Amino acid sequence: MQSPQIFSKLVIPATIAAGPGPGNTDTRVLEAFAGAGIADHMHGDVLRGMIECKHMLRQIWGTENTHTFGVAGTGWSGLDVMFSAVMPGDKVVVFVNGTFSGIDGLTVRMKAATAEELAANPLDPQPASVTIINVPHGQSVTGEIVDAALAEHKPKWAAMAHWETGSGRINDIQGFSDACEKHGAMGLVDAVSSLGVEDFRIDDYPGVAGWASCPQKGICCLPLTYAPVSLTDRYVDTLKTTGTRSFVHHPLMEARHWGIIDGQDVEKGTYHRTHSAYAVAAFHEALRIALQQTVAQRAKDYTHHEAALRKAVAAMGCEVTSNMTSLVVLNLPGALAGREMELVQNCRARNFGIWPTLSEPVQVRIGILNLLSEATIRDIVVRFGQAIEELGGSVDHAAVNAALERHYRVAVAAE
Numbered sequence: 574m575q576s577p578q579i580f581s582k583l584v585i586p587a588t589i590a591a592g593p594g595p596g597n598t599d600t601r602v603l604e605a606f607a608g609a610g611i612a613d614h615m616h617g618d619v620l621r622g623m624i625e626c627k628h629m630l631r632q633i634w635g636t637e638n639t640h641t642f643g644v645a646g647t648g649w650s651g652l653d654v655m656f657s658a659v660m661p662g663d664k665v666v667v668f669v670n671g672t673f674s675g676i677d678g679l680t681v682r683m684k685a686a687t688a689e690e691l692a693a694n695p696l697d698p699q700p701a702s703v704t705i706i707n708v709p710h711g712q713s714v715t716g717e718i719v720d721a722a723l724a725e726h727k728p729k730w731a732a733m734a735h736w737e738t739g740s741g742r743i744n745d746i747q748g749f750s751d752a753c754e755k756h757g758a759m760g761l762v763d764a765v766s767s768l769g770v771e772d773f774r775i776d777d778y779p780g781v782a783g784w785a786s787c788p789q790k791g792i793c794c795l796p797l798t799y800a801p802v803s804l805t806d807r808y809v810d811t812l813k814t815t816g817t818r819s820f821v822h823h824p825l826m827e828a829r830h831w832g833i834i835d836g837q838d839v840e841k842g843t844y845h846r847t848h849s850a851y852a853v854a855a856f857h858e859a860l861r862i863a864l865q866q867t868v869a870q871r872a873k874d875y876t877h878h879e880a881a882l883r884k885a886v887a888a889m890g891c892e893v894t895s896n897m898t899s900l901v902v903l904n905l906p907g908a909l910a911g912r913e914m915e916l917v918q919n920c921r922a923r924n925f926g927i928w929p930t931l932s933e934p935v936q937v938r939i940g941i942l943n944l945l946s947e948a949t950i951r952d953i954v955v956r957f958g959q960a961i962e963e964l965g966g967s968v969d970h971a972a973v974n975a976a977l978e979r980h981y982r983v984a985v986a987a988e
């Protein structure tokens with residue numbers, strides 16, 4: 574008999590998660606995860622924790638939508654629940670300005686395709702009922718673009734990423750919501766990168782019928798815990814008339830375990846699937862932290878520290894093309910153009926976890942999720958400067974330091 578091949582115990586090192594996500598998890602969240610007992614998914618405290626999460630999520634997201642809850646998994650899990658109301662033949666317009674909205678577009682095309690359209694190109698269907706509006710990488714989707722497309726196509730649904738993490742661009746959510754209202758479309762928004770980072774309230778955007786986010790970016794929980802979703806009554810009423818072909822990702826069935834039944838909050842959830850006491854405990858703690866810190870304060874901190882990082886990399890000769898406050902997307906100085914991937918790989922080899930863009934053009938992405946202190950920003954700047962020098966680039970350290978000093982000292986003086 575062959576002896577079994579047993580690998581040595583897997584050790585995953587600590588890294589600086591300076592990318593678009595996952596972000597750096599608070600130790601309180603890790604402790605909550607590791608400290609949960611093996612309570613099953615119908616244990617009273619687990620069910621109570623889920624109900625409390627639901628209520629905290631509504632506060633963080635500024636909404637009275639009853640259908641606000643977590644979907645087990647990551648961002649795509651929440652998005653799959655949200656997009657599940659899109660049925661074959663539905664007319665949809667999707668705005669694409671980067672990697673993630675591109676995948677949202679693919680999801681929509683898979684769901685809106687008729688059986689024939691799906692069979693014709695199963696991995697990349699091109700249904701006649703879906704219009705993809707491509708906005709170039711590095712640019713934002715504007716209200717005018719949305720208004721023009723919805724006026725022309727008059728779709729049932731319109732979809733857009735709020736913050737497109739692939740290119741680091743913030744899209745015009747007010748313009749999107751207004752255009753959806755004006756043209757009678759139901760908006761579906763990928764808010765995976767914006768929730769917990771920008772201070773916004775769902776209920777201020779009545780044109781948007783569905784929102785989906787993720788656990789491990791602005792909410793600072795662990796991947797594979799809970800992806801928040803929030804759905805309006807209009808979305809729910811529409812779904813009730815069409816149904817959807819999923820049990821596990823059925824928005825109404827999934828909501829039952831969170832104590833949302835027949836559109837009402839009930840005292841106790843009922844079984845939908847096995848939930849994890851570890852995931853519930855971690856998510857609960859992450860939401861408590863967000864409410865204690867407040868999203869408004871976090872949003873200010875992101876703005877403050879992103880501006881510092883932006884100034885420092887500009888002083889190194891990089892060109893920043895993003896406008897998100899949790900992520901800087903940049904081109905290297907001219908002399909190093911084309912060597913972005915090499916630089917990123919060098920950094921990653923040292924557990925300094927920055928990222929390239931995942932679709933063309935190749936750019937460098939440096940994120941600051943839950944890295945909101947002057948010390949961590951300075952550490953990132955030093956490491957990034959070293960990586961540039963390692964490739965033979967030159968860094969004007971005096972200029973970089975002066976930019977950081979000016980930013981942090983002037984900001985402090987102004988307070």
Ligand SMILES: *Cc1c(COP(=O)(O)O)cnc(C)c1O
Nearest residue numbers: 647648649673734738765766787
């Ligand atoms: C990260 C991200 C996703 C994908 O989320 P996963 O957690 O990887 O499933 C989708 N959309 C946007 C805008 C994102 O930033």
